[in-house]
Amino acid sequence: MARTLKLRIWRGSDQDGALQDVTVEANSGEVVLDIIHRVQATQMGDLAVRWNCKAGKCGSCSMEINGKPRLACMTQVSAYAEDEVITITPLRAFPVIKDLVTDVSFNYKKALEVRAYEHPADLAPGEARMEQIDVERSQEFRKCIECFLCQNTCHVIRDHEENKKSFAGPRFFIRLAELDMHPLDTLRNRKQSAQEEHGLGMCNITKCCTEVCPEHIRITDNAIIPMKERVVDVKYDPLRWLGSVIRKREGIL
Amino acid sequence: MTAQIERHKYDIVVIGAGGAGLRAAVEAREAGLSVAIVCKSLFGKAHTVMAEGGAAASMGNVNDNDNWMVHFRDTMRGGKFLNHYRMAELHAKEAPDRIWELETWGALFDRTKEGKISQRNFGGHEYPRLAHVGDRTGLELIRTMQQRIVALQQKDGRDFGDPEKKIRVFAEVTITEILKENGKVAGAYGYRRENGEEVLFEAPAVVIATGGVGKTFKITSNSWEGTGDGHALALKAGANLVDMEFLQFHPTGMVWPLSVKGILVTESVRGEGGILTNSLGERFMFKYIPDVFKDKYADNEAEADRWYVDQDNNRRPPELLPRDEVARAINSEVKAGRGTEHGGVFLDVSKRLSAEIIKKRLPSMWHQFYELAGVDITKEAMEVGPTCHYVMGGVEVDPDSAAAVGVDGLFAAGEVAGGMHGSNRLGGNSLTDLLVFGRRAGMGAVAYVKSHGENPVSQSTLDRAAARIEAPFSRVGGENAYSLHQELQEITHNLVGIIRTGAELTEAIEKIAEIRKRSANISVTGDRKFNPGFHLAFDLDNMLLVAESTAKSALLREESRGGHTRDDFPGMNSTWRQVNHISSFDGEKVNIKSQPLPVLPKELFDLFDVHELEKYMTPEEISKGGSN
Numbered sequence: 001m002a003r004t005l006k007l008r009i010w011r012g013s014d015q016d017g018a019l020q021d022v023t024v025e026a027n028s029g030e031v032v033l034d035i036i037h038r039v040q041a042t043q044m045g046d047l048a049v050r051w052n053c054k055a056g057k058c059g060s061c062s063m064e065i066n067g068k069p070r071l072a073c074m075t076q077v078s079a080y081a082e083d084e085v086i087t088i089t090p091l092r093a094f095p096v097i098k099d100l101v102t103d104v105s106f107n108y109k110k111a112l113e114v115r116a117y118e119h120p121a122d123l124a125p126g127e128a129r130m131e132q133i134d135v136e137r138s139q140e141f142r143k144c145i146e147c148f149l150c151q152n153t154c155h156v157i158r159d160h161e162e163n164k165k166s167f168a169g170p171r172f173f174i175r176l177a178e179l180d181m182h183p184l185d186t187l188r189n190r191k192q193s194a195q196e197e198h199g200l201g202m203c204n205i206t207k208c209c210t211e212v213c214p215e216h217i218r219i220t221d222n223a224i225i226p227m228k229e230r231v232v233d234v235k236y237d238p239l240r241w242l243g244s245v246i247r248k249r250e251g252i253l
Numbered sequence: 254m255t256a257q258i259e260r261h262k263y264d265i266v267v268i269g270a271g272g273a274g275l276r277a278a279v280e281a282r283e284a285g286l287s288v289a290i291v292c293k294s295l296f297g298k299a300h301t302v303m304a305e306g307g308a309a310a311s312m313g314n315v316n317d318n319d320n321w322m323v324h325f326r327d328t329m330r331g332g333k334f335l336n337h338y339r340m341a342e343l344h345a346k347e348a349p350d351r352i353w354e355l356e357t358w359g360a361l362f363d364r365t366k367e368g369k370i371s372q373r374n375f376g377g378h379e380y381p382r383l384a385h386v387g388d389r390t391g392l393e394l395i396r397t398m399q400q401r402i403v404a405l406q407q408k409d410g411r412d413f414g415d416p417e418k419k420i421r422v423f424a425e426v427t428i429t430e431i432l433k434e435n436g437k438v439a440g441a442y443g444y445r446r447e448n449g450e451e452v453l454f455e456a457p458a459v460v461i462a463t464g465g466v467g468k469t470f471k472i473t474s475n476s477w478e479g480t481g482d483g484h485a486l487a488l489k490a491g492a493n494l495v496d497m498e499f500l501q502f503h504p505t506g507m508v509w510p511l512s513v514k515g516i517l518v519t520e521s522v523r524g525e526g527g528i529l530t531n532s533l534g535e536r537f538m539f540k541y542i543p544d545v546f547k548d549k550y551a552d553n554e555a556e557a558d559r560w561y562v563d564q565d566n567n568r569r570p571p572e573l574l575p576r577d578e579v580a581r582a583i584n585s586e587v588k589a590g591r592g593t594e595h596g597g598v599f600l601d602v603s604k605r606l607s608a609e610i611i612k613k614r615l616p617s618m619w620h621q622f623y624e625l626a627g628v629d630i631t632k633e634a635m636e637v638g639p640t641c642h643y644v645m646g647g648v649e650v651d652p653d654s655a656a657a658v659g660v661d662g663l664f665a666a667g668e669v670a671g672g673m674h675g676s677n678r679l680g681g682n683s684l685t686d687l688l689v690f691g692r693r694a695g696m697g698a699v700a701y702v703k704s705h706g707e708n709p710v711s712q713s714t715l716d717r718a719a720a721r722i723e724a725p726f727s728r729v730g731g732e733n734a735y736s737l738h739q740e741l742q743e744i745t746h747n748l749v750g751i752i753r754t755g756a757e758l759t760e761a762i763e764k765i766a767e768i769r770k771r772s773a774n775i776s777v778t779g780d781r782k783f784n785p786g787f788h789l790a791f792d793l794d795n796m797l798l799v800a801e802s803t804a805k806s807a808l809l810r811e812e813s814r815g816g817h818t819r820d821d822f823p824g825m826n827s828t829w830r831q832v833n834h835i836s837s838f839d840g841e842k843v844n845i846k847s848q849p850l851p852v853l854p855k856e857l858f859d860l861f862d863v864h865e866l867e868k869y870m871t872p873e874e875i876s877k878g879g880s881n
Contacts, residue, residue: 027510028510029510029512030510030512031625034512040785040786045735045779045784045786046778046779046780049785051476052298052300053300053303054476054513054516055513055516055621055625057302057389058302058303074625076624097447098782098783101783103447104295108296111403112406112410112416114403115407116359116404116407119356119357125353125356126350126353128356128368129369130361130368131364131368132363135364139386139387142392143389143392144396145302
């Protein structure tokens with residue numbers, strides 16, 4: 001059942017871009033990425049869009065559809081009313097390279113700042129034993145497909161370029177939480193580094209990141225809040241503070 | 254033009270940032286060399302993320318009867334004994350170490366009750382063998398190695414003050430050519446998609462790890478990246494492709510709605526107890542158990558169902574036959590008019606498992622069907638049909654070093670390499686293939702660089718590579734790359750697909766040659782910057798070489814085996830098993846020659862019951878009993 005769709009698509013860069021109106025056919029069951037591909041093949045051969053798997057698994061086709069951060073491959077055309085104009089724009093938190101493609105290198109720089117996993121030195125390959133229930137907490141965060149929709153929607157950086165330097169963003173808070181909860185990771189100061197080096201304190205838990213996560217990772221409830229609570233425990237409880245100072249001195253923490 | 258190009262010098266350039274490429278890069282950097290990783294997409298998005306079911310390794314965590322010899326036998330059976338025995342042997346022996354190694358880099362696999370890595374059943378594997386993380390194992394693999402590379406960069410940052418000094422990722426760079434000087438590899442040339450600027454990588458060794466060719470076909474589980482780039486780059490550099498007629502059509506792709514046609518439905522659905530039925534409600538797979546597998550697969554529902562609780566005393570359900578068998582069975586049911594409304598068959602796991610367990614073990618499948626097809630797989634059946642999934646054929650390599658035959662300094666690993674899987678790959682063997690041979694390619698390249706040293710690129714070589722990139726813009730009003738791609742997909746789908754005939758293949762070869770001619774006249778609109786039409790012009794050239802190799806090899810092979818089914822030669826023929834087809838490129842067309850398959854050595858020959866080998870080998874081969 002074909003229908004005719006009216007689209008407004010961002011063309012150009014952030015300096016010299018504009019929305020362009022396009023009319024295109026859509027078939028039943030199609031997603032927004034299908035429509036973009038049809039526009040590419042028939043009307044705009046050089047329309048830039050990032051995509052890979054078209055199955056919601058790689059996190060490449062992140063964009064804003066009627067202002068909402070979404071994966072274009074997982075957004076059904078049928079979700080929009082017959083006469084609705086669908087406006088498709090690039091992610092707002094990152095510089096536009098061209099059309100719907102943005103420069104997401106910010107995220108790869110932040111990834112480089114999170115200290116890597118450290119395996120216990122005395123645990124040989126194949127020797128690890130872990131309970132399923134213990135790996136599941138970190139596994140939730142390892143579901144992340146790095147679509148960066150959470151980064152894009154987070155108001156700490158969405159319209160505040162100046163905060164990018166000191167704020168890693170929700171994607172890397174779940175990475176830190178994942179390592180913090182990893183049964184084998186030997187680096188013991190993940191929460192403190194989240195607070196002191198990665199800007200955890202700047203998050204004021206509005207949960208926007210959780211709302212846009214296509215993997216339904218409970219970013220705020222399961223990663224950010226537990227880390228904040230425990231950071232607070234250590235930082236403001238006088239006894240725990242004293243304890244941590246002693247342990248630090250003895251090289252335990 | 255060449256004055257502005259970006260130049261880099263490395264010991265090794267790895268083309269492709271999926272599982273094999275990243276594993277090769279880790280190996281090379283750990284050996285002390287400098288490495289450039291070139292990805293077609295962003296770092297961490299490679300097609301490996303799509304692998305769902307798991308990574309096959311005979312760790313024996315769930316059934317301790319498992320060992321490398323059982324795994325080797327399963328792999329050879331799955332490939333119908335056309336595999337390069339040495340690759341299958343190395344793979345089976347080294348796979349467990351490669352999985353355990355990932356754990357030391359932070360991977361978190363699902364666990365058994367004893368806390369070991371859990372292993373699941375899969376088609377063609379005698380014991381539960383696939384290490385897994387729900388149904389997103391590929392993502393775990395790629396993320397683990399991505400993070401391993403970050404760890405190496407952090408170490409270099411501490412040691413040299415620059416994390417990218419010795420290992421750097423070049424994202425969204427397209428390689429258009431492998432450069433040679435004095436007959437040996439000297440580097441790679443390409444362009445950055447973000448600005449269209451050209452890049453030269455000078456390096457005496459290049460590892461190709463570019464994955465598959467699925468986009469050559471109309472219905473595929475592959476992403477846009479699967480355009481046979483490495484296959485074509487290797488051919489043009491003077492390397493060979495082996496056995497390109499063998500393509501795996503995964504039996505279960507989505508068939509509806511149209512927009513998702515081809516997207517993979519993991520074999521784990523069947524591994525976890527999913528059954529296949531036709532529109533009459535028949536569990537049809539019992540009718541399609543081939544003679545060679547009759548003693549291993551249940552021929553009745555009662556026994557098949559008992560197997561899920563008692564694997565020692567029952568034969569496996571036929572839904573878990575190797576993929577080629579299941580794909581052909583589904584194809585036959587649909588052709589006989591017993592398909593579903595949308596041309597597939599039913600796959601149902603809802604009757605065997607509770608909703609809670611389905612969501613836990615197959616979370617992304619639940620999500621995929623619910624979001625894209627409006628189907629709740631915990632309550633109803635899925636509609637599925639074959640989809641082009643994997644190419645068994647690929648660059649002919651030396652098994653131990655992954656060195657490409659015929660080109661010094663060129664290496665290939667992963668899906669782009671041929672030989673390992675014979676005529677049909679078992680599910681789960683791909684992820685461990687990436688790890689085992691990615692590592693070996695890294696080792697091979699390191700040894701080569703250490704013994705050969707630099708091989709600088711000359712100006713004339715550089716100029717030729719640059720001229721080729723500019724070509725599509727110098728034409729006006731020529732062919733549209735998108736339309737030519739669609740035409741090619743129609744030809745391969747209709748004439749070189751799951752069931753083939755000599756007449757259709759001949760027709761395909763002619764038609765592919767016509768498209769090739771027209772593709773020389775492709776013109777492109779817009780500028781170079783992130784221009785998908787421009788990019789497709791290169792991809793199309795690669796796909797045309799792949800399609801030509803496949804069609805020509807398929808025409809020569811007058812038998813049906815694994816991922817190559819000839820309607821006019823329906824049986825498997827022991828004489829044909831002794832032959833590999835080698836594709837090479839003379840600058841104008843692909844030529845195919847026959848080459849004897851390496852003979853199984855006695856110690857591997859003796860791992861099999863001779864009566865099983867009799868089903869595959871000629872009496873002369875049996876009487877010889879192996880090569881020594």
